[in-house]
Amino acid sequence: MIAKISKGSDVYGVFAYNQNKVDNGEATVLSSWRFIHDNDCYNVEDCVRSIDHWLIVNRRTEKPMVHISLNPDPRDMVSDEDAIDLAEDYLKKMGYEDQPYILYKHQDIARTHYHIVTICVGWDGKKINSDYEKRRSMKACREIELAYDLHIPTQKELKHMEKPQAIIYKNGDIKNQITRTVNSIVLGYNIRTLAEFKTVLELYNTTVTEVNGRVEEKLIEGLFYSATDENGKKVGRQLKSSLFGKSFGRKSLEEKFSKDQKKKLSERDKTFVRRILIQCMYQCQYRTREELVALLKKRGIDLVLRDTKDGGRLFGVTIVDHNTKQVLKGSEVNPAFSANMLAQFFDNPNYVIPFPLENKGLSPEEPTKKEEDAFKKLEESVGAGWFIGGGDVDPDEEAYKRMQKKRKFLKRGRKI
Known part of the structure; x- marks a missing residue:
């Protein structure tokens, strides 16, 4: 089982994303705790109201929303009852046992998986401890796999599941293939422009086309996704971004690009x-x-x-x-x-x-500042970092050896 944890500040957006899947028949709500609902019917407004009073006591946490994706192996046959128990065990192991949560079962792609929406702000206003979160999550998954007799993935399988998968047009079901691939790229990669986004997509046999125009003085701005062949040419019909959800649209992507531009x-x-x-x-x-x-x-x-x-x-x-x-x-x-x-x-x-x-x-x-200065002087002497060949002595290596020798003397408290 693979667990992916993402955190954000958009309270409405995370519920809207999952509710959109429910409305389209691609997801169902399996269970919830401390959430307002009416006869097993949930709506975005009630979900937001359910956690408002939790968030009021802590305004300092910038990203209080926690969105967890639990992905059992496709070979595992997990019943809805086991999925509920499994999700509760995972939350308990991660320190979220007392938090309000809602569990969704997603069937929008070939592999059934589960989404948990909760918050990292406790009832006392304190932030839930997130130290070594990835390591603790992996440990929790291994313990749950043993407890529920689930398939334990090998290291090779773990790497394969985390990577976006190239689209194979002849396999059909292009919408779900594009959904899986684009979602992996959007969540996993730092991308700053639409051109960079398109470059990564093309590595996985898909592409995006920007559409600008006017219809009766109304400005139309949108994106279309397409599958491509091995030569990079579009195959099949183009699909509007609205078919995949808001996170695939121009507005959401521009927000992502803006955030990623600030990351150095x-x-x-x-x-x-x-x-x-x-x-x-x-x-x-x-x-x-x-x-x-x-x-x-x-x-x-x-x-x-x-x-x-x-x-x-x-x-x-x-x-x-x-x-x-x-x-x-x-x-x-x-x-x-x-x-x-x-x-x-x-x-x-x-x-x-x-x-x-x-x-x-x-x-x-x-390198330390002294070492950086030494490298700069070295680069100036040999021509901006270029290696001068033809001799028996490598000037860069000699400079590095002298630097290492100097470090040893400095550690002993001696001057050279």
């Missing part, structure tokens, strides 16, 4: 991506695009290269890192991976690959 990629993540790029460049025997793209894909990175219409010049480099769930321009990782610089690498045996230390795994991940 850490230097550690940049170092991680840069190191993989450098190592794969060193592994290239023929220095072709296809070779570099294939090597990076094995390491969990998709390199998307865009040429001008006449195919004469490389003008765009996009890096989709599935390890950190980031979408980056090549120049954001380092100017050495911009379109102009990377174009010099392909089919050019004389191109000198930058940052030789990255290939050897010697570069410190979090």
Whole structure:
């Protein structure tokens, strides 16, 4: 069983999303605790009123809403009664046993799964402890699998379930396939623009088209989703975003893009991506695009290269890192991976690959300020990070060794 926990500030939106599924016959309410309802009939307004008095006592928590998705293995036959017990056990193990909650059974995709909506603000106004939440959640899932005799997934199966799945047009049921894929991307990846969103979608045989126009002086703005073939061409009919729900529409996506634009990629993540790029460049025997793209894909990175219409010049480099769930321009990782610089690498045996230390795994991940200054001086002396070959001594490696020696002396309290 896979559990995914997401938190937000939109009280109305999380109930509206699930109620929309109920209204469309794609979900049902299995149980609830401390929620107002009338003869097993729930509506969004009553759900919001049910937790209002809980939220009033704590206005400091920015994201009080907790939306949990529980996903048993498709091979598990879970009855509704077991699903209720299973959900209650999970909440108890995560510290939410006294919280109001509502449990939905979703059947909008081929795999039956369950959504729990609750809040992380207790009756006393204190926030529920979320320390080591992911680790505790995994432990809770393993205990529940044993208690209810559910399938225990292998590490390979866990990775497979967490990844978006490519759409296969001949398999049919395109709407549900697109729903599953787009939802995984929207929830899992940091995406800042519609162009980046489209780039990630195209990796999974789907695309999105922006529609702008006017009908009788009314401005029409919308999105259409389509499946694509192996060549990137649209197949089948285009589907309006409204068929999938509000989270697939332009307004919701623009809000996501705005939030993700404020998130900064850490230097550690940049170092991680840069190191993989450098190592794969060193592994290239023929220095072709296809070779570099294939090597990076094995390491969990998709390199998307865009040429001008006449195919004469490389003008765009996009890096989709599935390890950190980031979408980056090549120049954001380092100017050495911009379109102009990377174009010099392909089919050019004389191109000198930058940052030789990255290939050897010697570069410190979090350099101190003194070390950064030393690296800057080194880059200036050898030409902005480029390795000068032809000698028996690697100047970067020698500088690194001197730096390590200096660290040892400083640790002992001695000056050099």
